[in-house]
Amino acid sequence: MNTLRLLLGVTALTTVSHAMAWDFVLLDSDTPAQNRQITSQQLGIKTDKPFSVTMRTLHGGRQEGVSIVDIDNGTMKLSVVPTRGMNVLHAAVGNVRMGWDSPVKEVVNPAFIELNGRGGLGWLEGFNELVVRCGYEWVGHPGMDNGELLTLHGRAANTPANKVTLHIDEQPPHAIRLQGELKEQAFKKVDFSVVTELSTLPGSVSFALNDTLTNNGDYPKEYQALYHNNFSTPFLEQGARFVAPVKQVSPFNDKAKGDLPDWQTYRAPTRDYDETVYNVVPYADAKGDTLAVLHNKAANLGVSVGFNTQQLPVFSLWKNTDTQGQGYVTGLEPGTSFSYNRRYQRPLGLVPTIGAGQQRQFQISYSLLADKAAVDKAVQRVTQIQDGRKTEVRGTPLVDLSKE
């Protein structure tokens, strides 16, 4: 490793070898974020898919001081935002992008956001990523619970990562893993830490999250998690379809009742559509693994989101098929919970508890389905999981929001 350090020629480089991986500290209490790049070439890896990891800092406007880590695995380019909960800003393979076009163009430093603003909707001032972590004290719509205003979707997405490290396996296939720790701590209130991990293999069209929530406190606490995974064109279009093994589906609210018959297909960008949301209880295989698929009308381009229902038992399908400018986007959102305010989810049994010192793991995989074969295979996997079991289409919302 010492020779490597010299070869890398980066004097401030912190690199420790363990478990047969190159480890780099990108950010820590005594390591400021810096413009730097680590490449497969620097590491002496000979490959026809050279990869690189680049760290940079944004300036100006509300994005002053925001760190970005760009991972180019040789095929897929990913951008991760340590300053915003290790959210995944976007991913792309060639000109096919995962992600969407939010009206929010800046990658907003949480220092400039008041989550309590706009009646608890301040979160919307920074919302523009492909993967937005929601939680972990709570998720869901703003509102009072236990005498406190819970702001939209919790604090994780606006929590800067505390320590960011990069690990590259020394052995092929040289898995690239980016870790960042989030601390959700408030005296008397909460003592959570979340070690987030994003991994990808050089040359692949997939990446995976493996997040570990720890309750460092001495008391059991309620928690909620929801992964707000947002996709748009080229997958989302008129006639695009959502496919998943579904045990139960129901409209989130009265508005969503109307489109219930067509809940698995998408509209073109539609003026004044705003959004409809469907609450899905997915089926899974014997291990709890399940798959949600979004594909275009021709079924030759799509994405799949894999997760485990023992970790994330429910799923929200957010269909925000309004105009492009308003944000033409759909959310495939596995979670412990739906998007109701926490006070509505307790009676549904969707506010789990994490014991003192306990951990919860959330693993999600994201794959580009680059052609018809890949889409077919994913859809077949869904069918396999469904395994002929019935789908309950519930006509009314699980929560009567009129009683608020």
Place this chain on the structure above:
Amino acid sequence: MNTLRLLLGVTALTTVSHAMAWDFVLLDSDTPAQNRQITSQQLGIKTDKPFSVTMRTLHGGRQEGVSIVDIDNGTMKLSVVPTRGMNVLHAAVGNVRMGWDSPVKEVVNPAFIELNGRGGLGWLEGFNELVVRCGYEWVGHPGMDNGELLTLHGRAANTPANKVTLHIDEQPPHAIRLQGELKEQAFKKVDFSVVTELSTLPGSVSFALNDTLTNNGDYPKEYQALYHNNFSTPFLEQGARFVAPVKQVSPFNDKAKGDLPDWQTYRAPTRDYDETVYNVVPYADAKGDTLAVLHNKAANLGVSVGFNTQQLPVFSLWKNTDTQGQGYVTGLEPGTSFSYNRRYQRPLGLVPTIGAGQQRQFQISYSLLADKAAVDKAVQRVTQIQDGRKTEVRGTPLVDLSKE
């Protein structure tokens, strides 16, 4: 230009030549704010009024990380705050200053302000500039509207500028233009951008704003703008006068009724006076251009604020003639709207709408009236615009605030 770049000796200098201007990027997503100076001498301009533009960063306290751009046009010195909505902190010609002495001494980084604090008055924790942009989603006093707390005077003054560029005409008179873009964006809520421009001519005692608001969204949106232009001594003093072509004037609230007969003259610093505000509907010339003047008692020193009533149809005169320490200051405030909460202004027709993709321009000019001749000329211009037309002095406020 390449030779020039070498002459400037600033390696990181980004400078592009177009439209016969020297263009400098002072701040952008990949260009951090840096201490730097651009001078007429560096540019090879031979003039008896050498000018310069200097960028610096403040440290310590709530002003940590605040960028300031100082423009010395050879006669007038101006300081602009990119981190605070491109507000103009102060301007001065010799020892005559435009601006005022607020109790707020720091130039406060918006990261340290909660606009929602103090019942929506958090804005007051940073208020100390000569020109404070109010808007553009809303202006006015805090209060609920459409179920949301609108904080005092909107977000613009606490929005850091996203991209800041400097343009200096290659040809005489070598106009200096400083541009900065503000983004007011929130998913589902607003997608505004405001390109602000401040311009001044070397050697002049004037500067002008030329702001362009764009609704980037797909839907028409309400908007409001108000330019909170604040002056104190040496213009403001006992017997100082406000002069403008006035179609209608009315007291903002019951408190302002009492001083209505003297609404155009000012008191000395007055203990427990607090403030009175008068709502003015100005007359303009055939093009919509109009002028407001503040001058001292002797009428030999003043400032004028020119604007266009097609852009900014109404005007608030804010008379905060309390003690020096409390803030002895008057605001000459052209706007689309008065300073009532937005919900009160809809019935008055003062909450305009901007269509999808549309733009609105706000142009305001500020001039020092350095002697009696200059004051006389400005007052004559006011008389010319009034053109003998009547002034309605309305005894009661336009809004009955007791009904809140």
Place this chain on the structure above:
Amino acid sequence: MNTLRLLLGVTALTTVSHAMAWDFVLLDSDTPAQNRQITSQQLGIKTDKPFSVTMRTLHGGRQEGVSIVDIDNGTMKLSVVPTRGMNVLHAAVGNVRMGWDSPVKEVVNPAFIELNGRGGLGWLEGFNELVVRCGYEWVGHPGMDNGELLTLHGRAANTPANKVTLHIDEQPPHAIRLQGELKEQAFKKVDFSVVTELSTLPGSVSFALNDTLTNNGDYPKEYQALYHNNFSTPFLEQGARFVAPVKQVSPFNDKAKGDLPDWQTYRAPTRDYDETVYNVVPYADAKGDTLAVLHNKAANLGVSVGFNTQQLPVFSLWKNTDTQGQGYVTGLEPGTSFSYNRRYQRPLGLVPTIGAGQQRQFQISYSLLADKAAVDKAVQRVTQIQDGRKTEVRGTPLVDLSKE
């Protein structure tokens, strides 16, 4: 001094000699916080207790950009946080630490805290220091007062210091003084500045605060101050005792009634204990000086907190003897006021006023009592101050919180 500057070899060093002290500007509007160290050796001081002052900046997470000043006086190590109101993070002599283990592990930059969040309890997201300044507009529990939500314990702890200077006496004993200025300013609301000073003598096991609050405004204003001094093990343990000269003690609320008979002794970490608080009116000597002592069960290790009742007439004893993970900690808190919301303290006469231009001084001394002799001496001093005077044990809270 010029020779010294050269010897120090720090080109950007600002050092001015006056009053026979070496003065260093560590942070100012044009002096950014930098990693730097000043040592007794650099200053040419020959001592068997060499001392040093080190400035550093934290990175990552919510502590991005936080400055820390570490003072090693040769015996005691202190860490002060300019970015958080010049709070004292912790102090230690050898392995005996003053301070505690909060669930909040980061030293949180106020830019990432919404004090108005969590119903006004946002302050808890950063609370982890040994000495936390509370005030100076208000202290106490969150709640409405005069139509405004007062957030927990005021703004001082989340106000970054504006100018930080270090002074080292040229003459023995070479007192080390660290000053930092806090500005609490909001137009029409408040114009306070607080010059904080922490001093310590090389080789000593004590330090002292000497804070000066100035009302820069033209009007008298209410103010409140409370020094939230927090201690844990090794002083706090089952059977540890609090000793002070007490005129009156009363339970803060109904919950604290139960443990009133044992209010001066501590429990072991106790599950579900949460906290009890006792309101103490201390006796003082003829000069107003008084002393509060916390010592362990064996009475051979303790700390003393000295203050003056003319400056800080009341005292809160906060007994948060919950589990270690929840925060096993006690607060010895001299103040102008108790910890009730400000609206409850006016009727108690505990919301003092500071006149225009007036100053208030708050002096507090902290000493490690390293052995039985030191503990005994401090306890004797308490007895001396009590001087046989009676203690009123009041059974009911001073405020009836049920009437809220």
